[in-house]
Amino acid sequence: MPPAVGGGLAGSELRPRRGRCGSQAARAVGPDVATEATARSPKRPAPSSRRFEAPGRWALLALVTLMSFATRFHRLDQPPHICWDETHFGKMGSYYINRTFFFDVHPPLGKMLIGLAGYLSGYDGTFLFQKPGDKYEHHSYLGMRGFCAFLGALLIPFAYLTVLELSQSLPAALLTAALLTFDTGCLTLSQYILLDPILMFFIMAAMLSMVKYNSCANRPFSAPWWIWLSLTGVNLAGALGVKFVGLFIILQVGWNTLSDLWHLFGDLNLSMVTVGKHLTARVLCLIVLPLALYTATYAVHFMVLNKSGPGDGFFSSAFQARLSGNNLHNASIPEHLAYGSVITVKSARMAVGYLHSHGHLYPEGIGARQQQVTTYLHKDYNNLWIIKKHNTNSDPLDPSLPVEFVRHGDIIRLEHKETSRNLHSHYHEAPLTRKHYQVTGYGINGTGDSNDFWRIEVVNRKFGNRIKVLRSRIRLIHLVTGCVLGSSGKVLPKWGWEQLEVTCTPYLKETLNSIWNVEDHINPKLPNISLDVLHPGFPEIMLEAHMVMIRGNSGLKPKDNEFTSKPWHWPINYQGLRFSGINDTDFRVYLLGNPVVWWLNLLSIALYLLSGSIFAVAVQRGARLPAEVEGLSQVLLQGGGQLLLGWMIHYFPFFLMGRILYFHHYFPAMLFSSMLTGLLWDTLLRLCAWSLASFSLAGHVHALGILSLLLGIAYSFYLFHPLAYGMVGPLAQDPRSPMAGLRWLESWDF
């Protein structure tokens, strides 16, 4: 008999599982539908065997949870200064407490939760979070760290329960829990104010509830079924609300749901109405509910952040008018555009920004060597333009002259206020969009040539009307070439400071690219009129926020000559991340996976692929497996398959991403790969024990194997724990350092 912990897979336990899997195996053989109808036979295990196990199970779960919390909360207050990205996320938490509007490439939920945790634990939002290494001093930061560590600690019981559900085997679950508890990387990442523990929490919670509701499949529409299904939806919304990486778990759940529905659909015992009900339930819980929650997080986000802050310029004029403190909030500016006004011109396309110019020229070989004209997302004095008549250069602000309004169809000149050059276009290829014409700044002190003349038109208006600030949607048409001023939305290379390209398009299509509006308007001769005009609807704000985020995300490109982390580095634990400290006198924390755990994971994936394909081929050949082996092979193929899919979905898309990547992006995938390791080794050891059944010691092979793995992992954690809990002293390159013997790869620099 296996020892107490190994009792999980005793015969009766496996039966319901096998019943369900048998049906799926039948599907794998071919489109032989008839067998599936009868295969779904829910058999409850005998209650007597459960009665004794239940307390043991709970005790084990409690032990796992306790270990996890103990490791996560140990020395949580160290180091008492900002580590790595805490500078961003802590700052953003403060913004929520101060209700200041900001912009970030990630969705708001994670930062909102951090802000909430800080608020509840008495942090007042006054700490500046300027740069890594700044001391917290009297500011209360433990609440925020504690919250992240709490979520990070919950990962382990979740993983434990998921593997238990998939394999019905306590040793497998225990092994998984040990792998994650004793992984220095997971530990480090959970201990600081970061989005990753929150993200991983939601991913794991979604995975767990999905697995749970899968095992409720024999009791559809029962209370637990509904609970787990809707919990899956809630957690999906949470994962997506923290980072867009949450999309991957949505993919996985979506795939699982599709195959589930396909399975139900093929079951001819179910009427179309029942299938329809199943479909509706899933649409409600997995699409509608998450979307509603996701939208709700944005609603809260916009409601809480109602003060103007550093993120304003990324958004449209209408959006900014919502923020108190912004100069457009309850704005009072001259209503109609007049000659001589100083204005900023904003593109109507989202996330493009203001028409901008600066004292740099287009480089040689790219059109004419004249001053660059770009669009720029930030507010800047280089966004200011003066609107002038095309033929006179007299100062229109001369108090003796009457105010003259700009009218639809007028020929104007736009002079850049800082450099006194005119907005200009000519028959040269634009720098990126070769089919368009180049737009430059030209002339000296406002004197240029006839290529500086633009006709200003208001969309859908009659000629001769005045032009309203903010509300009129205008087009600027170049008089000589007949093209329209537009922004292509493409990012210029380094010479253009990675701002966006402005072109003049000869194709006169109506697109948002070529529509602009006047945002700021300064004219001392005109009375300021209060404009409470713009109230964008919530869907518009949502859409705009997403456009801005997507642009921001794709803008995170690695700089030249920067040593970037490549996705293939990650599973082999090639290089870590410095969380804190560089020199030998600093308190150093280094994010690096426990190499024993990681390399074991890597080995397990290869082993899994091998053993999985052997079993799959055997099943496909119709080999008759003994009952016990068949049960194990089902665990391996079904449960392991789901985990492998999770690992692939959370890892491979990074190879396609153009943005800058960091080591910590691998951790969600690492969770899945650890669960796979736990499941695989347990199954393999059981197989081993079964094939050696004729020997007397066979029963202990499994127990010994699991025990030695557990001990090995624990010992490796003892060796590597200083990486996570911090170390002071000479660097590991130095032979005097206590870590010197542990620098197994030259690329680790702790």
Added chain:
Amino acid sequence: MKRIFFLDGSGPPFGHMLLALGGYLGGFDGNFLWNRIGAEYSTNVPVWSLRLLPALAGALSVPMAYQIMWELGFSHCAAVGAALLILIENSLITQSRLMLLESVLIFFNLLAVLSYLKFSNSQKHRPFSPSWWFWLMLTGVACSCAVGTKYVGVFTYLLVLGVAAAHAWHLIGDQTLSNVHVLCHLLARAVALLVIPVLVYLLFFYVHLLLLCRSGPHDQIMSSAFQASLEGGLARITQGQPLEVAYGSQVTLKNVFGQPVPCWLHSHQSTYPMIYENGRGSSHQQQVTCYPFKDVNNWWIVKDPGRHQLVVNNPPRPVRHGDIVQLVHGMTTRLLNTHDVAAPLSPHSQEVSCYIDYNVSMPAQNLWRLDIVNRESDTDVWKTILSEVRFVHVNTSAILKLSGAPLPDWGFRQLEVVGEKLSRGYHGSTVWNVEEHRYGRSQEQKERELELRSPAQMDASRNLSFMARFSELQWRMLTVRSDDSEHKYSSTPLDWVTLDTSIAYWLHPRTSAQIHLLGNIVIWASASLATLVYALLFVWYLLRRRRRVCDLPEDCWLRWALAGALCAGGWAVNYVPFFLMEKTLFLYHYLPALAFQILLLPVVLEHVSGRLCRSQLQRSFFGALVVAWFASACHVSNTLRPLTYGDRSLSPSELKALRWKDSWDILIRKY
């Protein structure tokens, strides 16, 4: 052609070799420059034979379309339809009439699919017969030819592999076969579809490298070792160099990374400006840069710090890994030095200079430890060309690195070299190799300068193995980046389906006869429609089958699914990946996908008329519709003919009439 080495980012050598073969048979001597579109071919260019192979490939695609349809189990009528559609598609005609590779690629794609179909059909009756083997092998060879012509051929290869894998999986499940039998089947497939393509692909490269044994314009991208294996070019210089670098050796040091341009460590008389434009100060010592041209100032002498002389002893004392050396600049005899002064453009790194003693409190720090990166043991000797070395500064443990930033005018726009303080792992920009090398003989500075100016001549030669050359060439081909700029005729994948773009290939110098890559818009639109209809019908049938409602008999369903997998799948795998590509895309990239899509058209038509039209009346009505549609396609094809063949001058009004879409850039001459 002239056996000059070249490197092309878009494709492996097979396609180019085919073109050259055509030229060679036609007696072309390679003396034509090909530098301008529209240039008249001179008399010695056998245009006809150069264009023969693509045209032949394009012409053969037509009967192959017929064969594929037939092998898929469709009627003669559908097969003739497919062939005719390929025949009158203007874009395919244009592309195959010129010296371009797409038609060759399409030919091999279709050949791969056709031979696989032939193979799987003979599988049912006579496995392991000669014809079975022949078609299986031909599949593999055609696949590798497709990949060898253009890398996008990989997608068709993957498709064929996928279909073969699905079939093999069914074979495994077939319990009427014995285990040994199944194993034989699997092995045969693995050999033909995995091993043979790799071998054939390697063969292409072998021939490529065998033919192109002279150095050419793209030499500099490759490593010194690779260049040394080509005739002429660097090999002429390096031939006969001593292998082991010794104290007193005169060397040039090339950066391994070679980005943005390949360059050599360089120094010259000029010094760093006292104050930079942004107000930071410098050491005002002699500049050290990286210079992309061969120059006498690229020579350095390896010196033993303990001794004064700059000549090689007899016997030479080789430099080993871990040795401390000084590097003396040959022309100025100053020592390479770095110190805790911010570099001109990368302020977080240290400045590298040649030390001038200004008698200020800035001591010389000119000791470097040699770190051979690709050493086999710790006592390895520093070898010319082969060794990749790093120079680690002894005092500050900074590493000599090419930052790649071009210096301003005071640095003559040469590239900046810095000492990198925090070096993480291996990176090519910190690694250098000796390219030219000779043992220094002259003690006196004047003589030494003379010696530096004279070309090097010594003995010993090296050969790179074929595999090493292959892997390097392949790696460079995949990583070489042509500039991502947009071309006037470039387009996005979304424009292709709706044919919102065109490419002007040629304009007659005097008249307005011109050749455009333009598709037959009727065929494009109906092919896209057919894809949509197919997808909808397929999903519908799939769902119905799942509920055990079988509209189609089993064999008909299998045929329908296989046709879809090959044609619609072929379209998808040849089209969708372009959305992820970051290079400049043109309309002609769509043509392989289009060829598959056109094949789908008769499949859908026959299915609709055969299965969905219930009554005879409906069927004949549908037949009439198809005929009318086909006539209109022919008419469009004929109308666009002048732009396809470029044989006739058109008046501006005629051209305007042909400009059916605003986005077609038809060139209208202004008189």
